[in-house]
Amino acid sequence: MSDAAGDSTQLAEEIVGSLARRHSTATVLFHHAVADLLGLGPTDHKCLDLLRERGLMTGSELAAITGLTTGAITGVVTRLDRAGYVRREPDQHDRRKQVLHLVPEGMRDLHAVFDPLREDAATLLEGFDTHQLAAIAEFLARSTDFAYRRATLLRAQLLAAGGRTRPVARTIAPTEEEA
C-alpha cells in the first residue's frame, strides 16, 4: 500500500509539474494553428469556442469571460458575423443587448473541418479501460473548471494591482534596467 501511495505521489508530481504544462503549451499552439486554418485569428477562434460551449451570450458576458474590452468584442463579433459563424440578434427584454447566436451553416462547415481530426483523436484513448477513461474524463472536467476560475482570479488580481503591463516578477526583484 505504501508502495502504491509512493507511485501515486510521484505520478501526481509529474502530472502537475511537467506533463500538464507541456500539454498546455501544445494546446495553445494547436489552437493557434486551427485558428489560422479557419482564417480567424486566435482570439476570434477562442470566442467562437466559448460560444459553442456556453450557448447564447451577450457581448459583455463574452468580454467578462475573456478579459477583453467591449470594443475588442465588437471587432470579434463583427468578424465572426462576416465570416458566417455568428449572428447578432436583439434581446427581447433589453433592447440595448445583442444576443449572439451560432449560425447552423457555419457550424456545419466547422464540423467538416474538425470531424476527421476527431476520428484521429480517438486513437489517443486506445488501451485504456473504463476505470481509467472515467479518470481521464473527470480530470479534464476538473481542470477545465480550475482553469476558468483561475483565469478569472488572475485577472481580478491584475486589475486590483493597478493593471500594469510590466512583469509582476520584476517588482519582486527589480534590476538596473527600466526603459
Add this chain to the structure above:
Amino acid sequence: MSDAAGDSTQLAEEIVGSLARRHSTATVLFHHAVADLLGLGPTDHKCLDLLRERGLMTGSELAAITGLTTGAITGVVTRLDRAGYVRREPDQHDRRKQVLHLVPEGMRDLHAVFDPLREDAATLLEGFDTHQLAAIAEFLARSTDFAYRRATLLRAQLLAAGGRTRPVARTIAPTEEEA
C-alpha cells in the same frame, strides 16, 4: 464485458467530443491570463514555455515550431530579453546563429508566481488511484504529442493551399458574400 465496453465507448465519445475541446478552450484562456499577469502577451509566454520545455534553441527553430515569421521572433526574443527571462548568445560553430538561453534569475521569478498555483492544482488529482493517475499521465503525454504533430500538419496544409487568410470552410460552401 459488453456492458463495460459500452461504457468505454460512451466515455471515449464524451472525451474527444466535448470534454477535450472544453478543456482546450479553458487552457487557452488561462494561458492568456497568465501571460497578462507576467506582462508578456500570449505569444511571448508561449515561446518562453517552449524554451523551458525544449531547452536551448535558435530563433529559426522557434519560428518553425510556432509558425511565426523570423521577424516576429526577433520581437519576441527582444521582449523576453528585456524582461529578463532569456538571453541571446552567439553559437560557437555558426556565427549567424543566436542560441537562446534561459536566465536563471528570471526562472526563479517565474517559479515564485507559479508555485502557489501548482500546489492548488494538486487537488485536481485527489481521489485517483495509481492505475488512474498513470492513465491521466499517459493521456496527457499522447495528447501533447498529437497536438504538436497536428499543428505542424495544419500549418503545412495551409501553406500548401496558398496560405490564404479566408476560411477554408468558405471554399467548401461558397456564399454570395466576398468582400
Add this chain to the structure above:
DNA sequence: TGAACTAGCTTAGATACTAAGCGAATTCAG
C-alpha cells in the same frame, strides 16, 4: 420625471504581426 447606470459602438493610439528584403556567415559546386 430626471439622475445614475449599463450595453455596445466608435475613435485614437499602441502594439505585434506578416511580407519583403538586407547584410553577414556558411555551404557547396566547379
Add this chain to the structure above:
DNA sequence: CTGAATTCGCTTAGTATCTAAGCTAGTTCA
C-alpha cells in the same frame, strides 16, 4: 580556392487587433 546559392537573424513598411476613453441609446431607480 573562388564565386554562387543558401541560411540566419534583423530591419522596414504595411496591416490588423488590441486598449482606453468617450459616445448614444436604453434601462433602472429614487
